[in-house]
Amino acid sequence: xxxxxxxxxxxGRHRPPPHLLAALVxxxxxxxxxxxxxxxxxxxAAGPWFAPHPPNLxxxxxxxxxxxxxxxxxxxxxxxxxxxxLLDGARxxxxxxxxVSAAITLIGLIYGTAAALAGRWVDAAxxxxxxxxxxxxxxxxxxxxxxxxxxxxxxLLIALIAADWAWKARIARACxxxxxxxxxxxxxxxxxVPEWRVVARHILPxxxxxxxxxxxxxxxxxxxxxxAFSFLGLGVPVPLAEWGAMLAESRFFFRxxxxxxxxxxxxxxxxxxAANLLxxxxxxxxxxxxxx
Amino acid sequence: xxxxxxxxxxxxxxxxxxxxxxxxxxxxxxxxSLIVWLMLPLAPGDPVDMILSARRIxxxxxxxxxxxxxxxxxxxxxxxxxxxxxxxxxxGDLGLSWRTGAPVVGLLAxxxxxxxxxxxxxxVVSLAWSLALALVAARWAGRWPDRLVLAYTRVFAAIPAFxxxxxxxxxxxxxxxxxxxxxxGAGLTLALAAxxxxxxxxxxxxxxxxxxxxxxxxxxxxxxxxARGAPEGRILRVIALPAGLLPWLTAAGMSLGGLIxxxxxxxxxxxxxxxxxxxxxxxxxRDVPVIQAFVLLAVLGYVGASFLVDSLALWxxxxxxxxxxx
Numbered sequence: 001x002x003x004x005x006x007x008x009x010x011x012g013r014h015r016p017p018p019h020l021l022a023a024l025v026x027x028x029x030x031x032x033x034x035x036x037x038x039x040x041x042x043x044x045a046a047g048p049w050f051a052p053h054p055p056n057l058x059x060x061x062x063x064x065x066x067x068x069x070x071x072x073x074x075x076x077x078x079x080x081x082x083x084x085x086l087l088d089g090a091r092x093x094x095x096x097x098x099x100v101s102a103a104i105t106l107i108g109l110i111y112g113t114a115a116a117l118a119g120r121w122v123d124a125a126x127x128x129x130x131x132x133x134x135x136x137x138x139x140x141x142x143x144x145x146x147x148x149x150x151x152x153x154x155x156l157l158i159a160l161i162a163a164d165w166a167w168k169a170r171i172a173r174a175c176x177x178x179x180x181x182x183x184x185x186x187x188x189x190x191x192x193v194p195e196w197r198v199v200a201r202h203i204l205p206x207x208x209x210x211x212x213x214x215x216x217x218x219x220x221x222x223x224x225x226x227x228a229f230s231f232l233g234l235g236v237p238v239p240l241a242e243w244g245a246m247l248a249e250s251r252f253f254f255r256x257x258x259x260x261x262x263x264x265x266x267x268x269x270x271x272x273x274a275a276n277l278l279x280x281x282x283x284x285x286x287x288x289x290x291x292x
Numbered sequence: 293x294x295x296x297x298x299x300x301x302x303x304x305x306x307x308x309x310x311x312x313x314x315x316x317x318x319x320x321x322x323x324x325s326l327i328v329w330l331m332l333p334l335a336p337g338d339p340v341d342m343i344l345s346a347r348r349i350x351x352x353x354x355x356x357x358x359x360x361x362x363x364x365x366x367x368x369x370x371x372x373x374x375x376x377x378x379x380x381x382x383x384g385d386l387g388l389s390w391r392t393g394a395p396v397v398g399l400l401a402x403x404x405x406x407x408x409x410x411x412x413x414x415x416v417v418s419l420a421w422s423l424a425l426a427l428v429a430a431r432w433a434g435r436w437p438d439r440l441v442l443a444y445t446r447v448f449a450a451i452p453a454f455x456x457x458x459x460x461x462x463x464x465x466x467x468x469x470x471x472x473x474x475x476x477g478a479g480l481t482l483a484l485a486a487x488x489x490x491x492x493x494x495x496x497x498x499x500x501x502x503x504x505x506x507x508x509x510x511x512x513x514x515x516x517x518x519a520r521g522a523p524e525g526r527i528l529r530v531i532a533l534p535a536g537l538l539p540w541l542t543a544a545g546m547s548l549g550g551l552i553x554x555x556x557x558x559x560x561x562x563x564x565x566x567x568x569x570x571x572x573x574x575x576x577x578r579d580v581p582v583i584q585a586f587v588l589l590a591v592l593g594y595v596g597a598s599f600l601v602d603s604l605a606l607w608x609x610x611x612x613x614x615x616x617x618x
Contacts, residue, residue, distance in 0.1 A: 135320035137549020147583035
């Protein structure tokens with residue numbers, strides 16, 4: 001069964017190509033995903049050192065300045081430098097998405113592999129739980145978690161992890177199941193290789209690569225979700241910068257200051273695009289047919 | 293004794309498969325409601341404190357606390373509260389809002405029709421737009437219309453719905469001078485909001501359907517028709533489309549949850565009087581009964597839509613009736 005994501009858990013042939021980075025550079029769209037991702041991550045990591053102004057310090061005398069020297073992307077309604085805020089916000093928008101994706105991958109990997117290895121009723125019980133969680137559409141579950149924990153950035157990240165882990169766990173379990181019964185694992189066991197080594201060498205790698213592809217494909221959605229929830233006032237609290245929260249703060253000034261709309265929107269767009277391009281390239285490279 | 297005829301057997305298989313899917317849907321809804329309740333103890337703080345802070349009561353008296361406990365049944369054990377809530381749900385009672393003390397049903401009943409209209413119209417827009425784009429792409433596969441559609445879906449898949457809504461508001465509504473019209477006419481607001489919601493979802497669905505159509509166009513039946521001299525457009529319509537439609541519909545039905553979850557933010561931006569504003573007010577003060585009601589409604593909508601799509605698939609493709617999945 002090939003799911004909508006293009007990952008086929010039963011095939012057991014999703015492996016990284018020998019030279020992943022070189023293969024990505026050769027891939028027609030993956031190249032751009034890689035370049036954009038590298039640029040964005042550099043900006044997020046090194047941003048505070050390059051930021052020309054403190055991101056949260058109002059300067060009412062300089063309110064709503066259009067882009068120009070001194071303020072390359074203009075200022076917002078309280079005179080804060082938009083470029084500095086975008087750079088500062090990148091850590092929350094992009095960093096948060098990375099944390100959520102990493103956590104989901106790890107939880108899915110451990111939960112799915114554990115279920116497949118445990119087998120029998122433990123496996124059945126663990127997968128029933130996944131089925132029940134999956135009955136709730138992910139983002140609806142995120143709303144519920146935020147509602148119970150209250151608004152806030154950490155709560156938002158927890159909500160997004162809760163929203164997506166079950167799906168990854170199910171795919172991880174399918175991949176692990178295929179790997180447990182794979183000829184390579186069988187042969188290794190017959191040769192007397194201890195079970196923990198079979199798990200480490202044959203099963204975990206078979207689960208990890210598909211999950212990594214899915215995590216990259218999901219990264220764009222996480223970026224969009226973090227900024228959307230922050231836009232609604234359920235994520236990053238004022239005065240901290242985050243791209244969605246910046247859009248919410250400046251909403252009623254777009255008429256007179258369109259740069260306050262365009263710059264954060266462009267940041268979100270380019271980030272999601274970069275993640276999608278990278279994810280699609282990784283998915284192509286995950287299957288032997290896709291590599292040609 | 294005569295053997296039962298094939299259509300009769302087929303009909304029975306369909307009914308049995310539909311009943312089993314219906315049971316699955318009901319179980320899913322029940323499980324989802326249980327999950328929301330099981331998460332309740334995770335919420336930090338005593339429910340009474342949450343109610344008090346939701347109502348902005350700073351220094352409650354002992355009598356106030358006792359009254360709230362009795363009124364919301366907070367002294368009862370967890371399972372009895374869940375059972376009580378579930379019994380209420382069956383009778384159309386979703387409890388009382390912690391914030392206002394008013395019945396949640398009344399709160400939502402006023403606003404639900406507007407949200408349903410928005411999500412329903414958005415769904416239709418999304419289906420129609422992605423069908424049109426995918427057909428164009430598949431008809432001229434590899435040529436410029438296909439490349440254009442592919443580029444379009446890449447761009448729109450990378451624009452979150454709320455950003456698209458803000459851009460539309462800034463450049464379409466204000467740019468074309470529709471601002472006055474919009475504040476006066478509910479129809480235009482609905483149309484714009486549904487367009488944004490639908491167009492945003494359509495990008496992913498287009499990619500799915502395009503891939504399915506291209507795969508079908510490369511398979512045996514299409515090759516046979518081609519060898520017999522059928523024109524490409526006809527092969528696409530008669531052979532590839534019916535085969536590719538089913539997985540696409542299933543995927544669309546499954547991602548309807550995203551459409552429902554995306555509605556509150558679109559409603560906020562277009563000031564559409566749906567449940568979104570009510571939900572946001574409830575979220576910011578942790579008004580649990582309202583949030584539970586929203587989740588329940590969203591799950592019912594999602595499960596219901598999945599059931600409809602599943603039934604459609606079962607009806608169209610008899611192979612699925614023996615427990616198989618597309």
